[in-house]
Amino acid sequence: MMQSLVAPALPTIQHALHTSQATSTWVMTAYLLSASVFTPILGRVGDLVGKKRTMVAALAALTVGCLLAALAPSITVLIVARVVQGIGGALFPLSFGIIRDEFPARRVSPSISNLSAVIAAGGGVGIVAAGPIVGALDYRWLFWLPAAVVALTALIALRYVPESPHRGSGQVNWLGAVLLSGWLVALLLPVSQATSWGWGSLKVVGLLAAAVLLFTAWLLAEARSKSPLIDLRVMRLPAVWTTNTAALLFGAGMYAVWSFLPGFLQTPSAAGYGFGSSVTGAGLLMLPMLVAMFLAGVLSGRLEPSVGAKALLTTGAALGAASCAMFALWHGQQWQIAVAAGVFGLGIGLAFASMANLIVQNVPAAQTGAATGMNANIRTIGGSIGAALMTSLVTGTLQPSGVPYESGYTHGFTLLACLCLAAALAALLVPAGRRALVTRVTATAEREAPQPQTASR
DSSP states (O other): OTTTTTGGGHHHHHHHTTOOHHHHTHHHHHHHHHHHHHHHHHHHHHHHHOHHHHHHHHHHHHHHHHHHHHHOSSHHHHHHHHHHHGGGGGHHHHHHHHHHHHSOHHHHHHHHHHHHHHHHHHHHHHHHHHHHHHHHSOTTHHHHHHHHHHHHHHHHHHHHSOOOSOOOSSOOOHHHHHHHHHHHHHHHHHHHHHHHHOTTSHHHHHHHHHHHHHHHHHHHHHHHOSSOSSOHHHHTSHHHHHHHHHHHHHHHHHHHHHHHHHHHHHSOGGGTSOOOOOHHHHHHHTHHHHHHHHHHHHHHHHHHHHHOHHHHHHHHHHHHHHHHHHHHHOOSSHHHHHHHHHHHHHHHHHHHHHHHHHHHHTSOGGGHHHHHHHHHHHHHHHHHHHHHHHHHHHHSSBOTTSOBOHHHHHHHHHHHHHHHHHHHHHHHTOOSOHHHHHHHHHHHHHHHSOOOOOOOO
């Protein structure tokens, strides 16, 4: 919710804090960059020092970030608050790791599917809820309400979530953490800002070049480290890299739809398309997506033992491709949008749950947090790329009124359909017989590392 809740309210925030559109977009970019940095790092910290302890710390940071944002007197303070909120991105890998540690094997896949459904639905809830909250109250309540919920959640987690019985060995590779942060920021920043800076600008080209150099340095540092932040042997497992490839491509389609479908619906019908919906009305048209993604996520946990996570990921990505094709070809009536949104929600629900299950099933227990955190990061990177490509197509040519041409959206949704289809093809490459590979990696790691400590409950 915290990632998507502010997106529909950006024009309101821009007006209230007397800033420019370019500056207000940093309210989204700051969270994106922060979450990308903290998610894999804190996932690894949780593997080493305890997932519950790290989870409560992340919830506390998220609460502080929400309070700071609610009280922010200027856009600068709000952007800083969003950086603090980004620490909460680490909750995803920590939660997956706790489920793997605490639940019997037969309940792990259904529980991860349920949690994935909640995570996916949270993004939809943010888009749907933003309009009514801002309309009835004020944009600051987009942060007051979550602050209360997160603070209560932190107390519940402190009281009821058990501490991890398993620990990873070694220590945090801080050089790897710095280099990881560096290449993620150097990659995501120009991709997210390229449409305003210009793809050929010195800033974009320079940062992309820096991202390549920092990524290379990070690979070398991780390969030489005795306690790597992310074990590259695990990332090279066929089931892991194929799942991450599908995550990159599907993330591009998913985040771009979330970002641009509301704008399409709010376009005045005088432009030749769109419905002139309000923020609230656009959210209601996307409500079928929210309901479908939650139901599909829950259902996938029941289907996974019989059909397999690979088949669910392939189906989810294929449904995403079909939905984007529907957006491109049939968008003249509101019911068509609602149906296509529902199909897309089914795809998100199946894909989210199956990606998480494939990663958890195929990495050693001590690498669960870092590996699932990296998978979430790769989805985010894909989302940034997809949103940037969609922006270029939609805003590349504008009508005299300043509204995009319908063809921009049509071409954009067609591109997203192709990306989701490529994700389905990547999912087909996920191999069978994966557990033997991860067993060998685990055995090798146990021989090379000292015995992990066991936490007392």
